Amino acid sequence: xxxxxxxxxxxxxxxxxxxxxxxxxxxxxxxxxxxxxxxxxxxxxxxxxxxxxxxxxxxxxxxxxxxxxxxxxxxxxxxxxxxxxxxxxxxxxxxxxxxxxxxxxxxxxxxxxxxxxxxxxxxxxxxxxxxxxxxxxxxxxxxxxxxxxxxxxxxxxxxxxxxxxxxxxxxxxxxxxxxxxxxxxxxxxxxxxxxxxxxxxxxxxxxxxxxxx
Numbered sequence: 001x002x003x004x005x006x007x008x009x010x011x012x013x014x015x016x017x018x019x020x021x022x023x024x025x026x027x028x029x030x031x032x033x034x035x036x037x038x039x040x041x042x043x044x045x046x047x048x049x050x051x052x053x054x055x056x057x058x059x060x061x062x063x064x065x066x067x068x069x070x071x072x073x074x075x076x077x078x079x080x081x082x083x084x085x086x087x088x089x090x091x092x093x094x095x096x097x098x099x100x101x102x103x104x105x106x107x108x109x110x111x112x113x114x115x116x117x118x119x120x121x122x123x124x125x126x127x128x129x130x131x132x133x134x135x136x137x138x139x140x141x142x143x144x145x146x147x148x149x150x151x152x153x154x155x156x157x158x159x160x161x162x163x164x165x166x167x168x169x170x171x172x173x174x175x176x177x178x179x180x181x182x183x184x185x186x187x188x189x190x191x192x193x194x195x196x197x198x199x200x201x202x203x204x205x206x207x208x209x210x211x212x213x
Contacts, residue, residue, distance in 0.1 A: 002106070003081070007112060008176070009168075016208055029083050068086055090185055110192045125165045
């Protein structure tokens, strides 16, 4: 089964993608992890991406699409996969469908985890990270035992620049602008299902798995 998981930053895509992957025994392909992996391995596509990022430029669609195509062509992707963080744009979705069509394949389900902007701001702007072990905390949902200190390693907690309220609002707006046409694209193809992402993690997981089954 080939699945695309959509959702704004803070919707919990990574957590849910891992669950779907384990339940269906298919691979989890996260575009961010794939980008880092290619750079660490020094692949041609990874080096191309590094060149753009060092200049402060966005990595072009064709480079990201190349990495995705390489990954899902591996033998362990034969039974299917969950794409997490890709596609992000209409152009990427169109390129993905064209690549799959050439192999007589298609995306079976597109699962869109919906969360309101106000909820996303609460979730993301309250996030703090340990400088040493990178463990995440949250001002509301997962407080450390001692304020400003990691429970695991006693490292200092800090808030990333892109987790401040203003930065979070901009990230959400960028996502909305990019994804609105993408959602319509999949709606027209009849494979989009929307899931209420403001439930508990367990209830979101249940809805996702019921939809897939």
